[in-house]
Amino acid sequence: MSQEVLTHDADVAAAGPRVRGRTRLRHQWWSHGMVAPSVLLVAGLLYLPFLWSLYLSFTHYDGTGSPKWAGLANYHALWDDPVLTTTLRNTAYWVVGTLVLPVGLGLLIAVLTYQLKGGTWLRLPFLLPYAISGTATAVVWGFILGDHGAINSLLSALHLPGGHVSLLQNAPLNTIVMVLAQTWQSIGVNILLFVIGLQSIPRETLEAARVDGATGWTLFRQVIWPLLRPLTAVVVGLALVAGLKTFDLVWIMTQGGPGRSSETLSVTMYRDAFVGNDYGYGAAVAVLLTVVGLLVSALYLGRQAAPKREFDVTGGGR
Numbered sequence: 342m343s344q345e346v347l348t349h350d351a352d353v354a355a356a357g358p359r360v361r362g363r364t365r366l367r368h369q370w371w372s373h374g375m376v377a378p379s380v381l382l383v384a385g386l387l388y389l390p391f392l393w394s395l396y397l398s399f400t401h402y403d404g405t406g407s408p409k410w411a412g413l414a415n416y417h418a419l420w421d422d423p424v425l426t427t428t429l430r431n432t433a434y435w436v437v438g439t440l441v442l443p444v445g446l447g448l449l450i451a452v453l454t455y456q457l458k459g460g461t462w463l464r465l466p467f468l469l470p471y472a473i474s475g476t477a478t479a480v481v482w483g484f485i486l487g488d489h490g491a492i493n494s495l496l497s498a499l500h501l502p503g504g505h506v507s508l509l510q511n512a513p514l515n516t517i518v519m520v521l522a523q524t525w526q527s528i529g530v531n532i533l534l535f536v537i538g539l540q541s542i543p544r545e546t547l548e549a550a551r552v553d554g555a556t557g558w559t560l561f562r563q564v565i566w567p568l569l570r571p572l573t574a575v576v577v578g579l580a581l582v583a584g585l586k587t588f589d590l591v592w593i594m595t596q597g598g599p600g601r602s603s604e605t606l607s608v609t610m611y612r613d614a615f616v617g618n619d620y621g622y623g624a625a626v627a628v629l630l631t632v633v634g635l636l637v638s639a640l641y642l643g644r645q646a647a648p649k650r651e652f653d654v655t656g657g658g659r
Contacts, residue, residue: 391631397624404618415625424601424609431516432605436584436637438520439527444580446524447531448573452561454532455539464536468529475526479593482522483509486594509595512602519590519603527583531576538572539565574645581641585634606630 398415400408419425450467454460470478485491486508497504509515542565550564588607591597597604597612604612606626614623 394624394627397621398628400621402620404620408621411621415622418622419625419629424604427602428604428606428609431513431603432585432587432633434513434516435520435523435587435605436581438517439523439580439584439587440577442520442524443527443531444573444576447528447576448535448569450528451532451535451539452565455536464529464532467532470526471529473526475589476593478522478526479590482519482525482590483594486518486522510599512599515595515603519594522594523583523587523590531580534572534576535569538569541572542568578638578641581637582634585630585637606633 397408399410399412401411401414402408450464454463457463473481483490488507488510490508492508493504493506496502506514508518546564546568547560550560555563586607587605588611591603591605591608592611595603597608601609601612607630610623610626610630613619613626617623
């Protein structure tokens, strides 16, 4: 080997740390440059509109001319608005309903039909409504639940009580039946997600638990449920968001009525901003909805991030 080659290798080895540092820096800048367009797109589509809405919430603006600064006037009016209590209560109904019914029933059906012969065909009827839009779901269930609709006509034909009850005209019954309609549409995707989670559980783990005597409820509580927790966190998070932003079903079926008795925060925001042309007040409601969503998400994610107890397949927590 020539002296020149040896000298070159020695120089490269001596300069190695500097070369590796510059190469790493170039890779970092290249990575940041590749990610920057996506970050700018997210900022443009999400953060800038929110900042504009936040600004509008401190103004009086009817959509014409320029917004006029009003300070905290919109928030004072929102605090004194008697409808606020109703909208918060109905939003809470929707959040609890979309957690208990679509998620709970989705988990139950997924567990009962998993590894069952013909289970795919049993799950299919629950999956089909998910392909229907929220607007179409509202129209269909409006015919079913409305005055003199399918349910009222059926109960009257069978001479059963409730045939003359206006399901969509009495609060909080109207919110409850709309949650049931939402459950009909959304339960299928939760079943699908939980089935995917069940399929990811190693069979060896389940077989070992059965050998140790874990069956039925014990098997589910001690083995299956802990292994489904990561997926359940995602499903519950999606349900929380869906419950907080509920709009289309309520607006089409009742328009928040009668007398604004079935309004949610999203419906109130739409009514005040786009129907009443009070964009400042509507923006204040939107900010409130964002704050509520952030608080609920923070509490939920904080609880999910808390350390969980370890478990073993024999059912004993450690």
